[in-house]
Amino acid sequence: MEKSIRKWFALFALPGMICFSVAFLIPFVWAFILSFCSFTTITNASFVGIENYIRAFTVDNYFTQAFWFTLAFTIVSVVLINIIAFTFALLLTKDVPGTNAFRTIIFMPNLIGGIVLGWIWNVIINGVLAQFGLNIMSDSKFGFWGLVVLMLWQNAGYMMVIYIAAIQNIPQDELEAASIDGASWWTTLTRIIIPSVMPSITICLFLTLTNGFKLYDQNLALTAGQPNHGTEMLAMNIFNTFYSRVGFEGVGQAKAVIFTIIVAAIALLQLFFTRKKEEAL
Amino acid sequence: MKKTMSIIIAALLVLSMPAFAGGAGEAASGEVYFLNFKPEIAEVYTNEVAPAFEEATGIPLKVVTAASNQYEATLRSEISKSEPPTIFQINGPVGLQNWKDYAAPLDDTAFYGMLSDPSMALSDGGQVLAVPYTVEGYGIIYNDAIMRAYFALPDKAVSISSAEEITDFATLKAVVEDMTAHKDELGIQGVFASTSMAPGSDWRWQTHLFNVPLWAEFRDKAGGDSSQALATAFAAKTFDFTYNENFRNLWDLYLNNSVSPKGLVGGKNDADSMAEFALGQCAMVQNGNWGASQILGVPGNTVADSDIKFLPLYMGLDGEEGLGICVGTENYLCINKQASPEAQANALVFLEWLFSSDEGKDLVTNSLGFITPFNTFAEDEQPTDPLARQVTKWMAKGDVKSIPWTFAGIPSEQWKADFGAALLEYINGRMSWEDTAQVAVDAWAREAELAGR
Numbered sequence: 001m002e003k004s005i006r007k008w009f010a011l012f013a014l015p016g017m018i019c020f021s022v023a024f025l026i027p028f029v030w031a032f033i034l035s036f037c038s039f040t041t042i043t044n045a046s047f048v049g050i051e052n053y054i055r056a057f058t059v060d061n062y063f064t065q066a067f068w069f070t071l072a073f074t075i076v077s078v079v080l081i082n083i084i085a086f087t088f089a090l091l092l093t094k095d096v097p098g099t100n101a102f103r104t105i106i107f108m109p110n111l112i113g114g115i116v117l118g119w120i121w122n123v124i125i126n127g128v129l130a131q132f133g134l135n136i137m138s139d140s141k142f143g144f145w146g147l148v149v150l151m152l153w154q155n156a157g158y159m160m161v162i163y164i165a166a167i168q169n170i171p172q173d174e175l176e177a178a179s180i181d182g183a184s185w186w187t188t189l190t191r192i193i194i195p196s197v198m199p200s201i202t203i204c205l206f207l208t209l210t211n212g213f214k215l216y217d218q219n220l221a222l223t224a225g226q227p228n229h230g231t232e233m234l235a236m237n238i239f240n241t242f243y244s245r246v247g248f249e250g251v252g253q254a255k256a257v258i259f260t261i262i263v264a265a266i267a268l269l270q271l272f273f274t275r276k277k278e279e280a281l
Numbered sequence: 282m283k284k285t286m287s288i289i290i291a292a293l294l295v296l297s298m299p300a301f302a303g304g305a306g307e308a309a310s311g312e313v314y315f316l317n318f319k320p321e322i323a324e325v326y327t328n329e330v331a332p333a334f335e336e337a338t339g340i341p342l343k344v345v346t347a348a349s350n351q352y353e354a355t356l357r358s359e360i361s362k363s364e365p366p367t368i369f370q371i372n373g374p375v376g377l378q379n380w381k382d383y384a385a386p387l388d389d390t391a392f393y394g395m396l397s398d399p400s401m402a403l404s405d406g407g408q409v410l411a412v413p414y415t416v417e418g419y420g421i422i423y424n425d426a427i428m429r430a431y432f433a434l435p436d437k438a439v440s441i442s443s444a445e446e447i448t449d450f451a452t453l454k455a456v457v458e459d460m461t462a463h464k465d466e467l468g469i470q471g472v473f474a475s476t477s478m479a480p481g482s483d484w485r486w487q488t489h490l491f492n493v494p495l496w497a498e499f500r501d502k503a504g505g506d507s508s509q510a511l512a513t514a515f516a517a518k519t520f521d522f523t524y525n526e527n528f529r530n531l532w533d534l535y536l537n538n539s540v541s542p543k544g545l546v547g548g549k550n551d552a553d554s555m556a557e558f559a560l561g562q563c564a565m566v567q568n569g570n571w572g573a574s575q576i577l578g579v580p581g582n583t584v585a586d587s588d589i590k591f592l593p594l595y596m597g598l599d600g601e602e603g604l605g606i607c608v609g610t611e612n613y614l615c616i617n618k619q620a621s622p623e624a625q626a627n628a629l630v631f632l633e634w635l636f637s638s639d640e641g642k643d644l645v646t647n648s649l650g651f652i653t654p655f656n657t658f659a660e661d662e663q664p665t666d667p668l669a670r671q672v673t674k675w676m677a678k679g680d681v682k683s684i685p686w687t688f689a690g691i692p693s694e695q696w697k698a699d700f701g702a703a704l705l706e707y708i709n710g711r712m713s714w715e716d717t718a719q720v721a722v723d724a725w726a727r728e729a730e731l732a733g734r
Binding site: 040059122129132133136137138229245246 | 353354361379382478480542543544547693694698703705706709711727731
């Protein structure tokens with residue numbers, strides 16, 4: 001058995017490897033090569049060394065500005081989404097009527113696409129701000145909190161479903177034993193529930209963290225980075241550099257490589273620490 | 282086994298490269314793919330022009346529209362596809378620098394031969410690469426019915442009695458501010474339509490309104506020669522914004538006498554502004570003759586054709602009584618030389634058909650509404666919409682000179698984006714006027730250097 005697996009491994013892995021190469025590996029290697037080139041379309045590239053990486057930071061400071069904005073947004077949204085999703089999950093695993101209906105309702109926004117959501121919230125927020133003679137373009141803080149609310153609305157339901165599945169899998173006898181021993185609600189939560197759902201927390205943190213960093217369509221539809229790049233996130237900055245500035249295609253590519261490295265590093269670090277936490281428990 | 286895997290991956294990598302490199306230029310069909318720049322008439326192309334052309338010649342025509350500051354981005358992604366656009370548009374000498382590697386020479390074509398003034402075409406390296414297809418004009422469009430209602434008021438604060446007597450900024454300001462004071466009697470919500478600042482809608486300000494101080498500065502730098510302003514701007518390493526206070530004069534007038542309060546303009550797009558004008562909610566809107574379809578075609582339009590007129594962009598320049606509306610073009614067509622030869626040949630057939638056959642000319646004049654620079658069009662074959670007629674009328678006035686479009690000399694699209702963003706910050710009260718003007722100056726120096734001036 002073992003032997004035949006070894007023998008046929010390459011053949012059976014081939015379709016997967018082809019897909020992986022065509023859709024990921026080859027574009028990635030190309031992107032990396034292009035980040036050292038000057039080009040208009042990818043068929044006429046010429047090598048320029050690390051100039052693109054220098055220009056990414058020296059021509060304007062929008063990239064660093066976008067980085068800090070994205071970081072702030074990601075921290076706030078990761079914390080809020082997970083707390084709210086977890087609270088919903090706790091409430092909706094209680095034995096009360098109507099939980100299924102509420103689960104469905106809370107999950108629904110996740111089925112709407114990012115651009116549509118962006119427009120919906122753009123209209124809502126502008127409608128509210130109009131009462132004060134303002135709109136979402138008046139100040140970048142409106143765009144920031146608008147994005148946070150939008151992401152909460154879209155993602156809390158999804159993360160809630162993951163948490164619900166985990167909470168329902170907690171062995172009932174552990175909870176019973178705890179209540180017989182007279183453990184308080186808080187002790188039950190911190191000593192039994194949270195440790196048992198730790199793998200789900202890892203997944204949810206990973207998903208919200210990478211979603212936050214990679215956010216593009218909601219950003220585009222809500223504010224398009226206005227006013228004055230004040231709400232421009234990394235992905236949008238890269239897109240704008242690549243497509244809206246002539247001669248900056250290579251710079252956009254260099255930014256994309258930096259972006260990939262940052263996101264991968266942060267995601268791996270987070271996985272490493274939460275996994276360690278899982279094992280410690 | 283690991284070795285086998287790595288060989289497979291390496292082989293895949295190598296195999297894929299020619300696939301990437303060989304994609305372009307192999308379009309099998311002779312289909313003409315036209316990447317259109319004008320959203321106002323996108324439907325005319327797909328519903329009228331394409332079927333008529335296919336019927337006349339049997340050549341398929343595909344028209345895709347990209348605008349709202351997205352033309353360059355769309356062109357860039359489309360042109361690297363295996364069936365790239367055959368006909369694309371550039372906005373002037375700056376655009377030509379970016380796309381000259383893709384533009385086929387047009388010297389010997391009948392299309393270039395139709396130009397009344399061959400010097401209007403753009404050349405590079407001794408070859409004609411881009412041909413203009415429409416001349417346009419813009420200024421402040423006003424609704425004369427509302428103006429007449431104002432001038433008939435017994436307690437008006439100005440001594441003049443018709444909009445045509447407005448010939449300088451001081452008069453314009455007096456009229457506009459007095460109209461704002463009387464806006465309830467006039468039944469309007471503001472004198473000017475909303476100053477649209479939504480993403481992609483700020484071109485009326487950072488490009489069009491800005492053209493006047495830009496032209497004035499480079500006219501001065503060219504020794505007072507108006508016809509050399511564009512060439513001087515196009516070569517300029519620096520820009521001083523000498524006339525920034527003049528820009529601000531009109532800009533503040535727009536903002537302070539608008540349908541929308543300042544806080545709301547960031548959410549308005551240019552279509553909103555045009556709709557406000559068409560519905561009679563305001564008396565004036567800054568735009569050009571391409572906007573005719575956005576007034577006449579709007580359901581509920583209350584503006585009579587004969588009441589739609591132009592005023593020049595008065596902003597307090599010396600001798601502005603002698604200045605007219607801004608007239609020029611930023612619409613040049615190029616043929617993509619990397620498209621298949623058959624598609625390129627068909628593209629020329631299309632352009633000749635559109636601008637010289639009776640059927641094509643009828644579409645150009647009556648549906649597309651272009652004032653063309655071609656000698657194939659007779660006097661009576663110019664468009665009949667009220668704004669196009671106004672443009673020709675202003676161009677024909679002997680006592681005023683049109684302001685040529687100088688904004689084609691702006692070093693990059695990024696400059697426009699930066700200045701537009703600064704204008705929004707000024708509206709939001711987060712930037713002083715001095716800082717806003719400084720952004721225009723600094724961004725010019727930076728972008729001109731990047732453009733290799």
